[in-house]
Amino acid sequence: MKIDTTDEYLPIYEALASTVRLKIIQLLSLRPMNIKELAEAAELSSAIMTMHVKKLEKAGIIRTDMVPGKAGLQKLCVLDVDQIEINFPAALSQIKEFHQTDVSVGHYTDFQIEPTCGLATREKIIGEFDEPRYFLDHERVNANILWFGQGYVEYKIPNFLLSSNRPEELEISMELSSEAPDTNNNWPSDISFYLNNVFLGIWTSPGDFGDNKGKYTPSWWPSIINQYGLLKYLRITSNGTYMDGNKISDVTIHDVGIRDKQWTFKIAVEKDAEHVGGVTLFGSGFGNYNQDIIFRLYYSKEQKA
Incomplete structure (x- = not known):
């Protein structure tokens, strides 16, 4: 962490x-x-x-x-944590700023999934459970939660970095869990992450949580399906890629085309993974954190005299 x-x-x-x-x-x-x-x-x-x-x-x-x-x-x-790293304020001689982009979980630009699957807005289920065709429904852009058993969803993100900015770290935060039939707190799933088609690493979700109602999950949401996830911080730095402070690969911020005008970000459960346990993505209005997928690109510039 x-x-x-x-x-x-x-x-x-x-x-x-x-x-x-x-x-x-x-x-x-x-x-x-x-x-x-x-x-x-x-x-x-x-x-x-x-x-x-x-x-x-x-x-x-x-x-x-x-x-x-x-x-x-x-x-x-x-x-649930094996170490905590504290970042103290940067030296006064340098200013560290960031560009932030919030992406709704329903704003994916590509997908390929297999059941179990589904998606919903804060008000209703979109279509039917376990029918991948509804991931093409016109209401999908309003989805605040989605889940699938295997496959991927991919997002496109604009990059507002200026040529005069020096990128230091990309932080991606999101609320995630596995996807089990009904719910199962002990349902591991190996979730893979890609940026610009570069494999960043794997995080193993421990389960699909249904023991408690999500803090922001709507009251009408059925109690027998996914209620909340874990807030995870994926960070790509000059030293490697980390999940909550734990290194998951040696991929650095210089390996992923960080200056491209737009990025593609993929969340996947591969069919040949050790634990094929699906993934649930919680957006604002669901789960415990009331946020969408947040991208923060930190950069630095020298302070003017």
């Missing part, structure tokens, strides 16, 4: 500012544990432990999976 010193990341700093929550992180680094096990290990009540777990979960440091237990389903706490 890569963060900075802006207010956006205050929940992470707050989550870490506790000896109890640091102890929870240490325990979960050894193995996943349920609330009762964590409470006993920390010598706290289950109610107090639940409060601490929710704080860490909100910060994106841990996640809770619903798994079979002796008495039915139980919540299993899993450490």
Whole structure:
């Protein structure tokens, strides 16, 4: 995970500012544990432990999976981050700025998918479930969520970089999960990413989350299908490509045609992947983060005297 010193990341700093929550992180680094096990290990009540777990979960440091237990389903706490990198403000001698483009999940320009699949606006399902032809429906541009079992969707993005700007890093943030029949928090999927037809790397989604209602998911949305995803940060830098601070390839910002007037960005689940578990893309009005796919190209320029 890569963060900075802006207010956006205050929940992470707050989550870490506790000896109890640091102890929870240490325990979960050894193995996943349920609330009762964590409470006993920390010598706290289950109610107090639940409060601490929710704080860490909100910060994106841990996640809770619903798994079979002796008495039915139980919540299993899993450490979801293995490192946090803090970017401090740049030196005053240099100004770091960025161009930002928000792309709706329904604004794909090409696709090739296989069921299970579907897409919807905030108000209704578009067409029918598991019918790829509806990905050509005229209402698809209004989609705020889409999912498919295998294949890809591709987007075109304008590039507003000036010749006088020096590109330093491209950050792409999006809310993602796997795509299981119904939902399944333990449903891994190897999701591949491409920029300008250059393979960037793979991130393995742990599951298709349906244990809780998404914070922004509409009230009419069926409870038996995907509710929310994980907010992921894909960063292409001069040193390689990273997902949440974890290096996934040696592809650098100089390898991807970063000065092209427009980019193509592809999200794919390959048929020969180890885990073919589909992908769900959550846009604004769905999931837990109320955002579309956000592209930020950071660049620098010398400060004028």
